[in-house]
Amino acid sequence: MAKDAIAVLTSGGDAPGMNAAVRAVVRSGINKGFNVLGIKRGYRGLLKKDFVEMDLRSVTNILSLGGTILYTARSKEFQTPEGIQHAAQNCMDMGVKGVVVIGGDGSFMGARALSEAGVPCIGIPGTIDNDIACSDYTVGFDTAMNTAMEMVDKIRDTSQSHDRCSVVEVMGRRCGDIALQTGISCGATAILVPEVPYNIEKDVISRILETRKNGKQHFIVVVAEGVGGSVDLAKYIERRTGIESRATILGHVQRGGSPTLRDRVVASEMGYKAVELLAEGKSKRVVALKDGKIVDYDITEALNMERVFDTHLYEIAKTISM
Numbered sequence: 128m129a130k131d132a133i134a135v136l137t138s139g140g141d142a143p144g145m146n147a148a149v150r151a152v153v154r155s156g157i158n159k160g161f162n163v164l165g166i167k168r169g170y171r172g173l174l175k176k177d178f179v180e181m182d183l184r185s186v187t188n189i190l191s192l193g194g195t196i197l198y199t200a201r202s203k204e205f206q207t208p209e210g211i212q213h214a215a216q217n218c219m220d221m222g223v224k225g226v227v228v229i230g231g232d233g234s235f236m237g238a239r240a241l242s243e244a245g246v247p248c249i250g251i252p253g254t255i256d257n258d259i260a261c262s263d264y265t266v267g268f269d270t271a272m273n274t275a276m277e278m279v280d281k282i283r284d285t286s287q288s289h290d291r292c293s294v295v296e297v298m299g300r301r302c303g304d305i306a307l308q309t310g311i312s313c314g315a316t317a318i319l320v321p322e323v324p325y326n327i328e329k330d331v332i333s334r335i336l337e338t339r340k341n342g343k344q345h346f347i348v349v350v351a352e353g354v355g356g357s358v359d360l361a362k363y364i365e366r367r368t369g370i371e372s373r374a375t376i377l378g379h380v381q382r383g384g385s386p387t388l389r390d391r392v393v394a395s396e397m398g399y400k401a402v403e404l405l406a407e408g409k410s411k412r413v414v415a416l417k418d419g420k421i422v423d424y425d426i427t428e429a430l431n432m433e434r435v436f437d438t439h440l441y442e443i444a445k446t447i448s449m
Contacts, residue, residue, distance in 0.1 A: 131162070131189075132164055133152075133161045133223065133227065134167050134173075134178065134218070134223045134225075134227070135153065135197070136228055137195040137199045137203060137253065138170060138199055138200075139169070139199060139230040139233055140382065141195045141264055142270075142271075143231055143267045143383070143385070143389060143390055145253050145265075145267070145394070146189040146192050146196055147190050147386060147392075148199060148251050149186060149189070149196065150189055150395070151394065151396075151402075152188060152227045152398040154183060157183060159402060161402075162180070164180060165178070165179045165181045165196075165225070166214050167179060167198050169199050169200045169230070170210075170214065170237055171217070172200070173205055173215055174202060174205060174213045177395070179327065193386065195297045196380075196411070197346070199230075206218075211240045214243060218241075219246075223403070224247065225248065225405035225410070226233035226238070227267070227401045227402070228248055228251070229251045229446075232259065232430060234272045238426060238443050239426040240428070242278060247408075248426075249413060250401075250426060251266065251397045251401055252290050252332065252413065252414070253266040254267060254268075255267040255271035255305070258304070258434060259434075260405060260433055261413055261428070263415075263418070264394060264417050266390055266394045269406040270386045270387045270390050272308050273381075274381050275381055276309050276418045277310040278295075279295050279309060279315075280311040280313060280349060282347070282375055286346070287345045290344045291371045292373075293363065293374070294374045295347065295348070296352060296374065296376040297351060298382075300321075301322070302321070302351075302353070302434065303321055303351040303436065304436075306320050306350065306351035307352075307440060312434075314332065314448055315348060316346045317331045317334050317349075318331055318348075319331070320354065320435040320436070321352060323436070325354075327360070327363065332367050332368060335368055336368060337449070339370075357376060360374065361374035397416075397421060400421050402412050402415075404423060411427070412424065412426060413425075415429070419448070
């Protein structure tokens, strides 16, 4: 009798640690007696039947690799009822009894639709923004923060040499977690995030002028992508304070690089848990890290949760970064 098959795909923006999750799915799946297929380029590959057989050696030496060996893409066709049915039929044609989807909220919506079309799906939160409400942590977040921190540290060197203000824009469209934690780690004078309303005069200009009175000669302002306007902010700071100011947008450098230990371990735990859920006959679930433990939620429940920004940590940042 042929073995049941499960599949794994990565979707949406790439995140360091995705490969560790893929590795865990493949090896855990094989350990439980499944044939494991990789789907290349996310839901687009699923529609094109771009499946590849995976074995134990398919995932050798990928733990340290950034990006995703399965590649990733977005698909408008998959978002249509016809696309969902086509994808479900492709899974049935390939004997796939379940799919592990590694990605963010948009990827989970696709997983829910595919589950409702008859293909059990389990989601793993893989996004550098840390913006999945049901999970305290998403795969890729730690690596992205460390990359941003290293870049800001380097920018600080030239900022200090020239007595400048450096405005550094980091990723995070709806979520200011990268900005907040990077800003704290680098001693930013001001941190602007989409979750907290701000006043440029009070929260940026006044803080710079006050710290300059206390003897500080160079300044870092960290801005989340969702706030934006970094170039204009740098010009405004220079105009208002007389301090030479420059803007740097870190961009996609934050997506790349070898994943940190935390991303490798959490991704491995989540990949293992996802396969366990499929083996138990579960469907339409999202794996999450909650209070230090790996748990799972119904996808709809997870998507309806509201993410809570750490305002206490934000207040700490404002207090100590003077």
